[in-house]
Every structure is written in structure tokens, then in C-alpha cells.
Amino acid sequence: MVYLKLETFHLERFQSKWEHIVNYNLAESGVQPFKLEELLGDREKIEIMNRFLGYVQTNGSNSLRANISELYQDACEENVLVTNGSSEANFLVAWSLLEKGDEALVMLPNYMQIWGLAKMMGGTPVPLWLRENEGWRIDLEEIKEKVSHKTKLIALCNPNNPTGAIFDQATLRGVCEIAEDFGSWVLCDEVYRGAELEGNKTPSVWGIYERAITSSGLSKAYGLPGLRIGWIMAQEDVINRLWSYHDYTTICTSAMSDYVANLALEAENRERILSRTRRILARNWPILERWFDNHSEIFRYTKPKAGAVSFARYNLDINSTLIAEKLAREKSVLIVPGDHFLMDGYVRIGYGSNVELLEKSLVLVGEFFKSLQGK
Template sequence: MRIPDFKLERYFARWEFSAPYLLCSSDIEGWRMKDLLALADPDGQARWDALTLGYTESTGLPALREEIAALYPGLSPDDVLTFAGAQEAVFVLMNVLLGAGDHAVVTWPGYQSLYEVARATGADVTLLPLREEDGWALDLDALRRALTPRTRVVVVNFPHNPTGALPDRATFEALCALCDERGIHLLSDEVYRLLEHDARDTLPPAASVSPRAFSLGVMSKAFGLAGLRVGWLASRDADVLRRCMAYKDYTTICNAAPAEVLALIALRAKARVLERSRALLAANLALLDSFFARHADTFQWVRPRAGSVAFPRLLRDEPVARFAQALVEREGVLLLPGDVYDFPGNHFRLGLGRSNLPDALVRLERFVSDTRGSGG
């Protein structure tokens, strides 16, 4: 398999552990181990205390799959397959569903693996643009036009990375119905689900709506546990899940035992875990509302409806990559230029989920003021 460099990951490899302010991270502030263990119920604590570092079940710890299945109305633990992060789940599913001569449609801008892994299987990929002028909305008519008799998979990501877009329920259910009518699998990347800024906007999981859909989940985003590297696919398509299970024998085989128990503890305490995430996002969004109002001459944004990222646009007559480079060098604040998505328009990804966002905004504001009229 030949696959291009992952531009976003290469960018983060350069800056993630040297820049003090990651104002573009997509995850929620990570939990400290002691704070997570303090949430453990007696069974979870007993599992942690008695843990041995051997191999685990390839499908995932049964108790963990039971907790994951509870996130998907109508699904059982047998409808869940765990992976070492969402990235592995994408890789495995794309290789199971696609091959030379097949076709996939993927929303864009988006996480690069959602389309590059599909291309690497030999499939043709059509990128379906989301447009700022439409509020980053999903255009179902454009999707219909993109479908062909060879289309095997449609890939969407809502809540959306990097824009924070979220369709209404009618649009989402129409998307699921369209894929069902055409006999097309839907991969619904839902790693930011449960981070809706208005809980009334929460969509049902695709796996609960359609028997051909796959809901992608992970502990990294809403739950603030990226270091666990625990992800999953949920689906009622038993045949494809079985094929994914067999393919996984050639990747990680099984998850890390400590990660599974820690994920189980977090999911059993999900109300408290999610409350922390949502409170952090609400506080940071309020600061960003004021920031963008003060700097309407420099930035434009579509306020995100869900998730922990947004995709503002730099209005200055300079490339956003140059702006971001100067910012991180002078102030230690990292933004993610839209170039990493190969997406036009001088956009950049902004992360909403870190506790030091207030300090990062102070530094960004100082940089904006100091460079106003200077071209950076």
C-alpha cells in the first residue's frame, strides 16, 4: 500500500510537544489518571487493582462493549467491535468495504484518513465540499449527484471536524435513507457526538437509524481520554463486522488491557465525564464569541453548533500558514492552517477544548494588535 503523508499529523509532529498553547487541538483537555480512577465504581476499581498485562479479547473487553453498546439505542454488545483508536477502525473498515473499481464519497474538508485510506485501497473518491457560505451545511442534492453505480461507501463526519457543523435531524435521517435506498454503506464518523452546544440538537447515531450504517466512536474527543487509544465501530451489519474482526488480526490484534479498564471506568461515569467536557466548551465558546466580535476586521467565523473545533477564516491579505507560523514563533500559540486539508479560503482550525484557551487568546489578541497593518 502506498499512501501520502498525513499532513495534519506531520504538522502536529513538528509543533504539538513544543508549542505551549495548542489553540487548534481537536480533543478535550485530558483527564489526569488519579482523577479518572476516583470515578471508578467498585467493579471498575477491582478490575484495575487485579489487572494483569496479558493479551485481551480481540473484539474488546465484554463489559466495555456493553457500555459502548448502551450509547446506541437498539444495539447490543455483539454489534460493537473495539480498536486501538478511531484511526485503526477507519483503516480496517475501508479495506474491508473498498477495492479497485469501487467508489466512495467523503465530506470535505475533513480528516485526511477518511479519504486517503479509501484511495489507497484502489477505490475512486469524490470529495463533497461543505461551504462556508452555506454555514458548512450538508448538501444532499450534491451528494445525490456524486453517487454512481459503483459507490459503495458514503463517509460523513458530524459533528464536523474542522467546522463544527451539524445537520438537523431531518437532513441526517434523509442521508441515512438515501444510502439505504441505494444499497450503500454509510460510515458516520461520530467521534464528537455528545458535544452538542445545545443538547436538543443531538442526532441519533447512524447505527441506530440504518442497518447498513457504521457509527465510529472513540474515547479521545468527548471523553477527554485520547491517551487510551480506544475506539470502536458500532453496526448491525454482522457480516461486515465479522470481516473487520478478521482483518484486525493483521493490525493490532487486541487493545491494551489498562486502556480497556480505564475506558470502562470513564463510560460508567459518563455523565460526570461529559459534564466536565461540556462546561469547558461552554466557557471557552463565550470567550471566543467576544474575541471574534472584537476582531471582526481580522477574522470571520461560522459559530460551531457542536464539537470541540471551529474553522474561522483570516481576512488579512496574507496566507494563513504564514500568519500561523509567525504566531507560534512569537507567542507560542499554535493554529492549524487550512492548507493541511488542501482546502482553499485562508481558513484555520481552532480548538475549543483546552483549559489554557483563555491564556492562548490573550496571546493571540496581542499578536493581532501588534501586527495589524504589518502583514504579519
């Protein structure tokens, strides 16, 4: 990879500009973050205060990687590389695989990192559009039509951001079988796995195919974005190769983050954390659902199956970024415009915050959209 022509990551720049100055942030796609004191018992508080602020093992401490591997069937710590957030995980995979002239088939709508990285590496991103009228379904036939020997990578997001759709084991297997026919890699961003509104945990692409790579982290389903802990799950030889790329980027995570992440992923704590996430989603989704139904003359939506986000179409002929910026300025509420997912005419609304903030925010958003409708 030698191309490296960077384009603006509009979603991240937009959120960074506004999220710390508005009164109400509905742009966040995770649940209400933990406070550190909620995670640490008396013994851990003493221990963390007496830890040296040195480097940790660059691929992640043995105990943290072992705890991460417990999330996946038939995995071990040698299958894990710890990164600074799932964003670094995705970057390392794209950097290691994509070269000038390659194609990357990218599920859309989606977090646009891989789309931008493919261009940065001199490749071509090819859209794989989810079928909204079929509950945001993957169309395997479209993949078969678009895949070729130029396809180095097929990039998925399961559960999906921004739609909240979940793709089952059969669908993932179908994608991997198509990829195998062409020797393509499959990268599945699974950072929302564990944040299901109901039912079983979302299936992982791990273990389906030798060239399947999983990225994930603690930012979304675990409510721990400030730790900046992510990881890559892959075959051991792939992990060793990606580790060498990690040496050229962030080298390692912080010692405090490694320690707290390891604590959070111990079995008992992990279940407590994910149970909290599911309680928040179960409590908050009906609030947003009622709000949508009370504004059905403006919005159309599909109920998400996972993640603290909903992706809704609005029936106004106004650019979504203009709407989001105007809402932030006039009502001090932040939402994400759909054109940041290449789908203008939509907005992403997060509902993982505390109830009071969510309800107050939605009142303001409702007033704002009704004022636009009247013009």
C-alpha cells in the same frame, strides 16, 4: 485492496511536529484531558494496580462492548468492535470496503483520513462540500448528483470536524436513502458526539440503514485521548468481518485502556464525564467568541454547535500553513491551518483547554495576526 500508495497525512504530521514543543496548543480538538486519578476511586486504584498486563479479548472485553452498546438504541455487544482509537476504526472500514476503481464520497471540510485512505486503496475520493453560507449544511442534491454505481462509500463526520456543525436525523436519513438506491455504504465518524454546546445529543446514523457504520471513541467528547479507545458500530455480520481485519492490525487494545474505558462508560461515570465536557465548552466558547468579535476586521466565523473547535476565515492573502508555522515559531502557539482540510484561508482554533491557557494563547494569536495585517 492491493494498491497501497501512501500519501502524507499533513494534519497529523504537522501536529506531531509541533504540539509537544509549543507553549500553547490550540490545535487540539477535544477538551482538557482527564488525569487518571480523577477517574479512579480508592477501590479502582487498588484493582488497577493488581491487574495482570496480559492480552484482553481482541474485539474488546464483553463488559466494555456492553457499555458501548448502551450508547445506541436497540444495540448489543455483538454490534461493537473495540479498536485502538477511532482512527483504527475508520481505517478498518476503509480497508475492508474500498478497492481500486471505487469512489468514496467524502464530506468536506473534514478530518482527512478517509480522503487519504480512498487514494491509498486505489480509489477516488469525491468531495461533498458543506454549505458555509447555510451554516455548514449538507446538500442532499449534490450527493444525488455525484453518487453512482461506482460509489462504494459515503463518509460523513457528525458532529463535524472542523466546523462544529451538527446534522439532524432527517438529513442522515436522506443520505442513507440515497446510498441505499446505489447499494453504497455510509460511514459516519461520530467521535464528537456528546460534546454539544447546547440541546440534545447529536443523532447517530446507527439503525437508519443496514449498511450504515458508525465509528467513535473516547478521545474527543470524553477527554480521554491517551486511552486510545475507539469502536465500530455495525450489523453483527459486518462486525465479524471487520474483526478479521482487526486481527491483522493491532489485534487488541491494552489491558489498562480496556479497564479504564469500561469504568468511564459505566452510566454514572459517563454522565459525569459528558457533563464536564459540556461545562468546559459553555465556559470557554464565550471567551473565543468575544475574541473573534474583537478581531472582526480579520476573522469571520460561524458558531459551532458541538466540539471544542471553531473554523474561521481570515482576510489575509497568506497561505494558512505558512501562518500556522510562523505563529508556532514566533509565539509558540499552535493552531491548525485550513489547507489541511483543503480550505486555505481558514484556521481551526481549539477552545477546550483550561481558561488561563486559552486566554493567554488568544492574546498572542491576536498580536500575531495584527502584525501580519500591518505588513
